[in-house]
Amino acid sequence: MHINPYLFILPRTPAPIVWNYKDHIQYELELDYSLRLSQLINNPDLFDSRNNIDIQLLNAGILSISKQDSIEWGWDELSKIYHIGTQNIPCEHIPHNIDEWSRQYLDHCSEVLAKPAPCAGRAIIDATSRIALPTATAPSHDKLTDALTRRKTCRSFTGRALSLDDVSTLLYLSFGYLQERDNAQDGIAEGLDARRSSPSGGGLNACECFLLAQHIDGLEPGVYAYHPAEHVLTRVNAWPQAPLGQLLGGQHFINNLPLGLFITARFDRLWWKYEHSRAYRMAFVEAGHLSQSFQLIATALGLNTWLTGAFTDDQVEALLSIEGTAEQPLFFVGCGESDGQAMCQEIQDLLRGPQT
Numbered sequence: 001m002h003i004n005p006y007l008f009i010l011p012r013t014p015a016p017i018v019w020n021y022k023d024h025i026q027y028e029l030e031l032d033y034s035l036r037l038s039q040l041i042n043n044p045d046l047f048d049s050r051n052n053i054d055i056q057l058l059n060a061g062i063l064s065i066s067k068q069d070s071i072e073w074g075w076d077e078l079s080k081i082y083h084i085g086t087q088n089i090p091c092e093h094i095p096h097n098i099d100e101w102s103r104q105y106l107d108h109c110s111e112v113l114a115k116p117a118p119c120a121g122r123a124i125i126d127a128t129s130r131i132a133l134p135t136a137t138a139p140s141h142d143k144l145t146d147a148l149t150r151r152k153t154c155r156s157f158t159g160r161a162l163s164l165d166d167v168s169t170l171l172y173l174s175f176g177y178l179q180e181r182d183n184a185q186d187g188i189a190e191g192l193d194a195r196r197s198s199p200s201g202g203g204l205n206a207c208e209c210f211l212l213a214q215h216i217d218g219l220e221p222g223v224y225a226y227h228p229a230e231h232v233l234t235r236v237n238a239w240p241q242a243p244l245g246q247l248l249g250g251q252h253f254i255n256n257l258p259l260g261l262f263i264t265a266r267f268d269r270l271w272w273k274y275e276h277s278r279a280y281r282m283a284f285v286e287a288g289h290l291s292q293s294f295q296l297i298a299t300a301l302g303l304n305t306w307l308t309g310a311f312t313d314d315q316v317e318a319l320l321s322i323e324g325t326a327e328q329p330l331f332f333v334g335c336g337e338s339d340g341q342a343m344c345q346e347i348q349d350l351l352r353g354p355q356t
């Protein structure tokens with residue numbers, strides 16, 4: 001008999017909680033159950049099929065007959081619990097098409113707006129303490145200002161193919177190791193000296209990306225790994241059979257997105273240098289920097305962008321062929337030609353109501 005490796009125990013009074021964080025199930029254990037579980041943790045061979053408590057612990061998945069493989073996870077238990085505990089969150093219903101998604105989305109917005117909103121912004125208690133700032137003046141015809149002010153999340157794409165040249169520029173400037181930053185004289189330790197357009201925690205470049213190529217001229221549709229040092233792609237998988245939106249929380253309005261990137265983190269690389277759970281936070285901060293850089297570059301190329309963290313981790317890991325490894329998907333960004341609408345046509349139609 002084996003103890004499920006994905007449990008933690010909260011020592012609450014009067015009864016401890018056993019939390020199966022992988023399957024998102026919690027049990028409150030009465031004293032005789034927690035005493036028996038302690039005995040079985042100490043020696044799983046004490047399992048007795050005539051003991052009613054043992055059978056209940058087995059049926060609850062707290063014990064298992066076969067040894068469950070725990071994923072390869074560097075060393076840090078706290079971040080492992082958080083990461084796996086927030087993976088594959090059960091979704092009551094993933095919409096199967098754009099109409100279902102639109103109705104579900106608007107219902108959700110109505111539910112949220114029916115609750116009192118937390119106060120927006122930071123309150124200014126003492127009006128006399130305000131320090132007025134000069135009017136912001138952006139340099140005219142400045143490309144960065146232009147990209148910053150034009151970047152916008154769009155949910156209506158035309159599906160037009162991207163050129164391989166644009167894809168190369170996007171990848172190099174967002175995730176590539178910049179030849180322009182090859183600076184031996186900077187005094188940076190060898191092995192930590194690769195530089196991107198975004199900052200990276202400890203210079204580790206722990207985040208990586210996979211390209212989801214749907215409509216790119218000269219590139220077969222499929223999933224590709226991007227290699228930032230060599231600036232090359234290698235094919236990992238065919239294009240998924242289900243529409244892209246099905247993979248991304250049922251958000252079917254991006255089914256025709258020509259290009260997407262999954263941003264992943266190599267947790268083992270972070271912990272190699274930073275042996276503390278806090279390193280886990282840095283993976284998300286780094287992914288955010290990379291996501292914004294990607295969006296600004298895409299905007300500067302005249303494209304529109306979209307992003308999401310809504311996906312079922314297991315499905316994405318399988319698509320990227322990284323299941324059970326210390327590399328985990330964190331975020332998705334994509335871009336393409338768009339009519340510039342923040343909302344898809346179906347939502348706009350629903351908001352407009354039936355036309356008479």
Ligand SMILES: Cc1cc2nc3c(=O)[nH]c(=O)nc-3n(C[C@H](O)[C@H](O)[C@H](O)COP(=O)(O)O)c2cc1C
Nearest residue numbers: 151152153154155248249251306307308309310342
């Ligand atoms: C962490 C994060 C997650 C997001 N997830 C989604 C998403 O799942 N679907 C979506 O359509 N937009 C998503 N967005 C986009 C936001 O809705 C959008 O940024 C916000 O409405 C502000 O609009 P703007 O990006 O045009 O300025 C996400 C943005 C962030 C930063």
